[in-house]
Amino acid sequence: MAINSPPSIHHERPPLYRDVTVVKWVVQIVALLLTLGALWFLANQAGDNLRASNVPTDYDFLSVNPGIDLSSGIDTDPDTGGRALWVGMVNTLRMAIAGILVATILGVIVGLARLSNNWLLKKIGTVFVETLRNVPLLVQILFYGAVFASLDRVTAEVGPINGWLHISNKGLSMPRAHIADGFYQWVIVLLVGLVVANFLRKRRIAQQDVTGEETYPILSAFGLMVVVAVIGWFIHPIFGFIGGIFEALSALVSSIPETALQFVIGALCLGTSAYWIRGFLNSRRTPAGLAKLTDDDYFRMIFAAVGGVVGAFFFLVLWPGLSSWMINSTSDLFEVLGNKFGNGRSGRPLDVDLPNIVQTGKFPNYGPSGLNFSIGFAAVFFGVVFYTAAFIAEIVRGGILAVPKGQTEAAASLGLRRSTALRRVIIPQALRVMLPPLGNQYLNLTKNTSLAIAVGYSDIVQVGQTVYNQTGKTLPVVSIWMFFYLSCSLSISVIVNFFNVRMKIVER
């Protein structure tokens, strides 16, 4: 067997600069170091410059009165910088959530209109989409703002329905339902009701599966919720005892020693990296023992380990305040919750106030009792809603067109009614395609609310700008913006992903 005998091979190690693995990792590590170096350098520079201009980078302004007034929000005269930014965040979220709801509805309608076989509706839909898509959002917002600003002045009897609904150049004012004493107990009742209703829904579904009879699971669950809500309106004071529980929790949390939490955080960092490495090794394990690890694999593990150690070091040594902050804020949160359930809160859960017009100084203005939407809010709201709806309409249209025609035909050949075919066959498939880009649009809408700064609606960016103009703390404010928007983006993508995964399971 001369031909197949292994010849002796003279091994030689290639020089380092020609070794694939070495080159690959040296290049990467150099790039990483360069990036980190550049960041460090910039941060250092910024620190020097800030010190030179006597504006230290700290977050003290969060607890100092900034002395600013906000144009709208839950608190138009905040007493701390933190409170002001909080109001801005709430305003942004309010705008984003309302905008997402309305834009989705409008977008679906327009998208379907473009798909209909009615020539006129199709054309209207097309004009809507093409016009709004091709004009910058900011231009639209400014235009709406200018139009609203040219509405009639506020007078004591401005309409259209005096005492109920007012529209003027100060915005819109209408009746408001607001949270009253018994609200939080009532919420507990609702939560209990929700659990029971869900249970009912599942039972009904099971019943339908067994007997084949229509049991209307969602309808009956919904009915149960209504009943619970009505009953809860009267009996909610029985949940007053929950306040005590929260207060106890608050005391419990504040009794945790700081160092213990600190060590837990450090251990968590190390543990995560160790867990990852173990998982990695497991994935490389073969029935015949551990598979041969490549140099890449070693580098990965070393990186994970270094990351864990650096993280632990960071939290333990460089930022020891984290644990005390976590303890204090959690304890505060429980205490606030406890107060909400405090004794003697037996009033109605919700109250309704009618709008009023008050004479402050020379000019009449909307009073605080109604639900007031400023011109700024309306301009931004209409802007983001129309703009996003145009994009959503295209997504809806594309999503439905992406379902092959054969699916409709197959459903029809099975004898499904058109509505059933839509609900059970077409829409589930279209939704699966539509979800990721829809999530993107929701994200865009949330980010686009930042254009409120142009019409003076107090969103987080506008408030932040006012705050740093007053205090000079630009860097901290920008960091808060980044943190806020990144959390929004992350939440939206988590939600979208959750539904995405569910859709994929439906597919199987």
Place this chain on the structure above:
Amino acid sequence: MNIDDATAAANDRLADRDDMIVCVNVDKFYGDFQALKGVTATIKEGEVAVVCGPSGSGKSTWIRCINRLEVHQGGDIVVDGIELTNDLRNIEKIRSEVGMVFQQFNLFPHLTVLDNITLAPIWVRKKPRAEAESMARALLERVGIPEQAEKFPGQLSGGQQQRVAIARSLAMEPRVMLFDEPTSALDPEMIKEVLDVMKELARSGITMMVVTHEMGFAREVADRIMFMEGGEIVEVGTPEHFFTNPTEDRTKLFLSQIL
């Protein structure tokens, strides 16, 4: 392993030639799956070696390890005296000496046929464009499609595309040609035109390693046939030995299914 007289004769005939590809105990893992289990084989200069076996037996993986499209994790591979290691220069050298033809052709759809062929000679071998183009036209002549030079791959039939792919590999003047199931993605009527080109190549004396299910081709031009299963070479022999008198049960079973 069993060797009968014909195989011995073949081995004698090949014995005095230089080693072209030497594999010793080559291992390859995908996660916890071992695709190659200590593959050891030597292919001589000018030899035509056909590798066959059921799907999933590791034949494609092996052939792709030889020009490092896959990185082997154990054992040694030496091509024309150059060891395949992490050394960048060795990888470059081996790749410019080893041509490869893929199952899916993998022509570059955005380049004309001529540009597909001349790309590597110009940018890797540093040839003047005029020289590269005249060689490319000669190669197209050789594979029988001189008139298609200015077309894009998408405008050609599968068989024509595969012949362009062969010409593209030959343009690098390789010492070894690897074929990874070159006819599997083709319609039956196009298989012959590709096989004809490959036969012509085999007669020209270039070293070839061919993964294929075309047993007719193997019988006609192969110097040796290697049968793989489960990541191992089960049996090696000349075509006569392999088709008339296989020794291993697994080979017999495979042949009974395929013939």
Place this chain on the structure above:
Amino acid sequence: MQEEDPISVALKQEEDAAPNEAPRLSVLQWLRSNLFSNWANAILTLLGALAAFLMLRGVLNFVFSENREWVAVRTNLRALMTLSYPESQYVRVWVALGFVVGLAGLSAGIWSDWGGLPIRRLATWFMGIGGLIALCVVVREPSVLMDSEGKALSTLEGSLQRESFGAAMADRVDWWIAALVLFTVGAVLWSRYSSVQRRHVELPITSIVYVGIGIAILTLWVVPYGHYAFVDGTYIAESGTTVAFSTQMPWTVMWVLLGLGFLVGRFLRSSQYVGMSKTGSNLLWLICPFALFWVVLRDPALDYGHVMSTDLPMGLAFGLLGAGALWLLTRSDIGEAGRIAATLLLIFAIFNWVAAFFGWYPMLQKARISFLLLAFAALLAPNFIGDIAKRRQLVLGWVGVMALVHYLATMINTPSTVDLQSDEFLGGLGLTLFVAVIVVVLSFPLGVLLALGRTSKFPIFRMLSTSYIEIIRGVPLISVLIFFSVMVPLFLPDGMELAELAAVLTGYTLFSAAYLAENVRGGLQSITKGQYEAADAIGLTSAQRTGFIVLPQALTVSIPQLVGQVISSFKETSLLAIIGLFDFLRVANSVIPAQSEFMGVKREGILVVAMIYFFFNFIISKYSQRLERRVGLGER
């Protein structure tokens, strides 16, 4: 970004299927099948018609209302276009525009056959537009009666007093004529051809567009469009000669240039120099924004002593010595010494920038840039080893790049002779276009690099690019712009300064690059593994593989998304208005309403701005759809 976004695929197929030949229906049949096929449909149609009617009426009443002060826009047209660019130097703006127009004509001529428009479509359009105008005339409310002082008259109850319907129709006789003329032209076209001819006889689109533009320019000579006034150097309006008067001649020249450019392009297309002229026109497009903005519009006051003593010798030195070095580096026997030399050069070039930050030794910025470019050229050099022709390519290319870079750098660094009111040398639409073009041009390479990083098999590169892209995409553009306009001075070392516009451009480019990277990534993911393997198997290096095989295909695939990105970059330039730059939205929103004549007149200006944005974006998106369809056909 998935490999193939199913939604855009579906929409594309729908669009491709659109121009099918529908069976001919009579008007009644058409109405029945498209509008009144069943009860629900009929109700929807009626509701839709009502909504459309109200919308149209609202828009018309808004536009033609006696409260609209369109004169504010007309008076401030120049401010909207270029802000306070001095009157005496205005010819520069026209020269710049003329260059772009001529180049556009040239490219249109060289690049493609634009096809034709069937007579049927054309006639329908004419008739449709005529009908629409007639409809608008009828729908619009009768005008308010004015008294002799131009004040609106009111009735006793306080509502406005309007003329009668008949009088209104009679007043709008000029509109009636316009509608009638358009309709007649359409009808004549329609009746002159048989139904088969209507479908198959085509007029070239280029001629239609050219004639259309010609007619529009002709109206400048005929129709008095209103008062233009702009006293040199102020925003104050003054009545004087009309817009038409001051621009009719330049626009006519533009029109001629466009035609000439097109004819030259056509000639080149049929000559043997097609390839060369294509490359040439592309290069001109790439260079012209920089040259026009910094050289033509600023007119640098060159200090010839300095040019002779420093700039010219330096440019020559880099050009010639660099060329010599590259010639050596492309010798066939250079081997690994070439790579080592290139790496050393790169380290030196990067070190120059580090030294600049710490202020270790002085060096002209030009020299730093040149060294960096030389290092990149040296890294590319091994690809050009071979025959003389290839080496010459690299060396000549280097000399050309050096000439250009040094010329532009000298021009940009020299102070401007054009005396301006504001810090920025241009405002209005000029600034908007400038920012949009620069951002698109600069963010492209960065975006491609980020996309390659994100899809690379090097984990650290992947991690860095991914976190960069995701962080940037998670925050709104306005916060990035504010960050850069306010914060950049903080990050710079002592003595280094960056103009606000430059800071904003940097921020915007970095932002745009992250989005662009995602679009390119979509294209990169659509490249099959086989392409990488084939490139490896024929021995290409990874740089060659990326440049010759992967990127050309990936970029072709992502053209629609890239065009979308260009459109949104252009739209988002409007945010410049918020951070204090005078783009044309800012002019419409803040400058005009602050003039004493036009106190608070905002809506008109903003509407015009919206229309200009719409015009550009609509044309770009339609063109991209066309392009996409053609690329798609090429593949098949």
